[in-house]
Amino acid sequence: MAARDRVSATLRQFVVILIVVGVAFVALMAGLVRALRGWVTGPLGRIGQDARTVAGGKLDHTVARAGPPDVAELAENVENMRLQLVHELGTVWEAAAKLEEQADALRRSNRDLEQFAYVASHDLQEPLRKVASFCQLLERRYGDQLDERGQQYIDFAVDGAKRMQKLINDLLAFSRVGRTTDAFVPVDLRDALGRATQALATSVEASGAEITSDQLPTVAGDPSLLAAVFQNLVGNAIKFQGKDTPRIHIGVTERDDTWELSCSDNGIGIEADYAEKIFVIFQRLHRRESYEGTGIGLALVRKIIEFHGGVIWLDTDVESGTTFRWTLPKNVTRVSIPPITETVAPPSAAHQGAV
Numbered sequence: 001m002a003a004r005d006r007v008s009a010t011l012r013q014f015v016v017i018l019i020v021v022g023v024a025f026v027a028l029m030a031g032l033v034r035a036l037r038g039w040v041t042g043p044l045g046r047i048g049q050d051a052r053t054v055a056g057g058k059l060d061h062t063v064a065r066a067g068p069p070d071v072a073e074l075a076e077n078v079e080n081m082r083l084q085l086v087h088e089l090g091t092v093w094e095a096a097a098k099l100e101e102q103a104d105a106l107r108r109s110n111r112d113l114e115q116f117a118y119v120a121s122h123d124l125q126e127p128l129r130k131v132a133s134f135c136q137l138l139e140r141r142y143g144d145q146l147d148e149r150g151q152q153y154i155d156f157a158v159d160g161a162k163r164m165q166k167l168i169n170d171l172l173a174f175s176r177v178g179r180t181t182d183a184f185v186p187v188d189l190r191d192a193l194g195r196a197t198q199a200l201a202t203s204v205e206a207s208g209a210e211i212t213s214d215q216l217p218t219v220a221g222d223p224s225l226l227a228a229v230f231q232n233l234v235g236n237a238i239k240f241q242g243k244d245t246p247r248i249h250i251g252v253t254e255r256d257d258t259w260e261l262s263c264s265d266n267g268i269g270i271e272a273d274y275a276e277k278i279f280v281i282f283q284r285l286h287r288r289e290s291y292e293g294t295g296i297g298l299a300l301v302r303k304i305i306e307f308h309g310g311v312i313w314l315d316t317d318v319e320s321g322t323t324f325r326w327t328l329p330k331n332v333t334r335v336s337i338p339p340i341t342e343t344v345a346p347p348s349a350a351h352q353g354a355v
Contacts, residue, residue, distance in 0.1 A: 196230035213250035237265035
């Protein structure tokens with residue numbers, strides 16, 4: 001009986017000890033949780049909240065340094081990232097402001113250029129027409145009283161006025177590319193080539209030129225501008241002909257996303273060293289006395305091709321004659337068909353020289 005009482009007492013003491021240990025363990029764990037929350041998770045939560053605030057757009061919100069050294073170092077690193085971001089964005093905003101200023105200046109410049117184009121197309125050409133007209137009247141009325149030198153002076157004046165008027169027209173055509181068309185339409189390049197050869201009918205008949213072509217595709221573009229490309233290239237091929245009858249061929253090769261077109265002739269050719277120079281406005285390879293022109297033709301062609309999303313180059317691998325190659329995108333879907341206003345088909349392009 002005494003032994004049973006001792007065992008029961010021992011068990012009660014053991015249970016009490018277990019309860020005390022359990023309470024102490026719970027208290028210890030509660031203290032650890034509070035300490036962890038106060039020293040680690042709390043500061044980390046505040047850092048996370050500060051980071052979310054900054055990420056939400058409030059870049060002036062400071063990420064506070066708090067908690068133990070490691071957590072405080074993390075907060076400092078996040079704050080340094082914020083400061084770096086503010087600095088970088090400040091640079092971007094400054095660049096954007098300068099870009100907007102440049103855009104405004106460009107818009108003003110474009111307005112000035114448009115005004116100049118208007119003046120050039122009206123006010124500047126009127127005096128030239130008067131000079132040419134009165135010189136011709138002077139020649140008809142007093143031509144029998146002029147010696148050879150006087151007649152030559154009148155011819156120089158008339159020729160200079162006509163060349164200046166032609167130069168103004170060509171510059172206007174060059175400046176209008178990309179500003180007079182609202183959207184592209186499907187263009188059958190066979191029709192564009194037909195328009196070009198029709199415009200060149202006088203030159204074709206006088207030279208006896210033979211013009212052939214592959215089966216040309218349909219592309220998205222401005223009909224008059226694409227016709228002007230053929231008109232300039234074929235016109236140059238006729239103008240810079242060799243001793244034989246001009247033979248001109250318009251070829252086409254299908255690529256993955258583009259059509260590669262070409263204009264080949266049997267003319268005098270162009271040296272490879274001038275492959276880039278010929279596309280620069282006003283650049284000429286021949287004297288005006290040998291070949292007429294303003295030096296704008298090929299610059300106009302390049303601008304039109306690039307406006308249509310393509311590139312043009314001189315094929316320097318041909319052995320004789322001249323071959324120009326250019327690309328045009330194949331995709332003609334999603335093409336709207338609005339009315340085209342004042343597209344460019346320069347009347348002087350039939351006779352102008354690119355180089």
